[in-house]
Amino acid sequence: MSTNILVINFDASTLKGIIVKDQKYKPSMSNPTLYSSFPNLLFIPTIRLRKGLFDKNLGEDDIKKIFLSPVQFDNFISRLKEKNLYQPLKISEAKAKGIIHNNIKFILDLFFNKNDKITIGTQTFLINNYQWNNKYTLTPIASQKAPIVNVSISLILHKGSSMTFTESTRLNCMQKKESIINEYRELVGLKPLPKKTAPSSSIPPDKPIPPSRPNYNKPKRVTERTYYYEGGKKNRRSKKNKKI
Numbered sequence: 001m002s003t004n005i006l007v008i009n010f011d012a013s014t015l016k017g018i019i020v021k022d023q024k025y026k027p028s029m030s031n032p033t034l035y036s037s038f039p040n041l042l043f044i045p046t047i048r049l050r051k052g053l054f055d056k057n058l059g060e061d062d063i064k065k066i067f068l069s070p071v072q073f074d075n076f077i078s079r080l081k082e083k084n085l086y087q088p089l090k091i092s093e094a095k096a097k098g099i100i101h102n103n104i105k106f107i108l109d110l111f112f113n114k115n116d117k118i119t120i121g122t123q124t125f126l127i128n129n130y131q132w133n134n135k136y137t138l139t140p141i142a143s144q145k146a147p148i149v150n151v152s153i154s155l156i157l158h159k160g161s162s163m164t165f166t167e168s169t170r171l172n173c174m175q176k177k178e179s180i181i182n183e184y185r186e187l188v189g190l191k192p193l194p195k196k197t198a199p200s201s202s203i204p205p206d207k208p209i210p211p212s213r214p215n216y217n218k219p220k221r222v223t224e225r226t227y228y229y230e231g232g233k234k235n236r237r238s239k240k241n242k243k244i
Contacts, residue, residue, distance in 0.1 A: 006043035017198035038068035049106040121204035125157035
């Protein structure tokens, strides 16, 4: 069973500013109902991913599940081997040939497509686009052949269930303006401007933690002591198993 994992941390912004910083992505954010049982994004570091490797009758959600379900993921690898489409490579070779970079982008495009929904806290947003600086880190894992791959991205989001062309254009213009200003500042030797933070009213609240079930203790069994008199002598007798 596969242990290759892609870990994604993200910042998220709307027109009002940054709403989330350095948050770890969970598949359930993309679909709280369908993906709640899948904690990780699975990753292939040594096979160059492309749409032609997948059956033509598979929809986008079906392809996503391959990178969520270890069973479907391993089945996908096995079928590639049967078709002689799998050629084992060392991680260093895959890195030099750009396969790791290609596969990261393939999965990012798959899960962060324009108009895809993403739930942060208790609020749902639409993705306008994502930004990735093309950098990644490899974290070796003891006793495992493949490392964990870590990337950081920025998400540009729109709050709501639909996004008009005008709203998308405003988000694109905001990004373009920031990019031009920061490129100019870099040319003249200045640091990039810090990104604007959204007001607290625009920050998505965390999901409430369900209350824990009360721990009811079983009734204690105690011994009730009674006394009776026989022949003028005081004697003790116990009545057990009385509940309180």
